[in-house]
Amino acid sequence: MTAAAPPPEESAPDAESGILDARPVESREIAWVEKGLRQVGFFSELGRAQLAEILPYMLMVRYAKGAVVCAEGDAGDALYLIFRGSVAVLKRGRTDPVARLKDGDFFGEMALLFGEPRSATVSTEEETEVFCLASEDFKRVIVRVPDIAEALRDLAEARRRAQ
Numbered sequence: 001m002t003a004a005a006p007p008p009e010e011s012a013p014d015a016e017s018g019i020l021d022a023r024p025v026e027s028r029e030i031a032w033v034e035k036g037l038r039q040v041g042f043f044s045e046l047g048r049a050q051l052a053e054i055l056p057y058m059l060m061v062r063y064a065k066g067a068v069v070c071a072e073g074d075a076g077d078a079l080y081l082i083f084r085g086s087v088a089v090l091k092r093g094r095t096d097p098v099a100r101l102k103d104g105d106f107f108g109e110m111a112l113l114f115g116e117p118r119s120a121t122v123s124t125e126e127e128t129e130v131f132c133l134a135s136e137d138f139k140r141v142i143v144r145v146p147d148i149a150e151a152l153r154d155l156a157e158a159r160r161r162a163q
């Protein structure tokens with residue numbers, strides 16, 4: 001008799017994508033996640049009620065070191081906020097990273113705001129946890145909170161100039 005197979009894991013590690021874990025934020029974690037989101041510039045301006053609206057749409061994704069979170073030229077489908085870890089922003093044809101981002105920084109806003117393909121590849125420099133917000137939910141947020149859209153757009157323009 002063979003041993004029974006282990007039950008399928010909710011989110012099996014995916015060697016190719018470098019994703020170690022991806023799941024919705026659970027209700028028992030909300031207080032913890034809310035505290036984390038408040039450390040992230042983009043969310044610190046949102047009220048409690050607005051945060052509560054977004055949380056159900058957020059995924060927590062844990063990447064292995066060296067994972068490509070988004071690739072230059074791809075369509076932009078999400079915004080990422082680094083909770084713990086660090087990433088390098090890389091452009092084709094350049095050896096040195098354009099930038100390095102860490103806890104509290106976000107990335108992936110340019111493709112969403114400008115309606116263009118990803119302007120750079122973003123790759124993890126260590127095991128990294130990000131909050132991920134799909135583009136349609138991101139768009140819902142910036143319509144409701146125009147100040148945030150403006151601040152993000154200023155930053156995105158500055159990043160574009162720095163590429």
Ligand code: CMP
Nearest residue numbers: 099107108109110111118119120159162
């Ligand atoms: P996007 O173009 O959607 O995908 C790649 C991301 O890398 C981009 O959004 C920005 O979030 C980020 N990025 C690009 N250039 C820079 C830069 N000069 N400094 C910091 N982040 C950048």
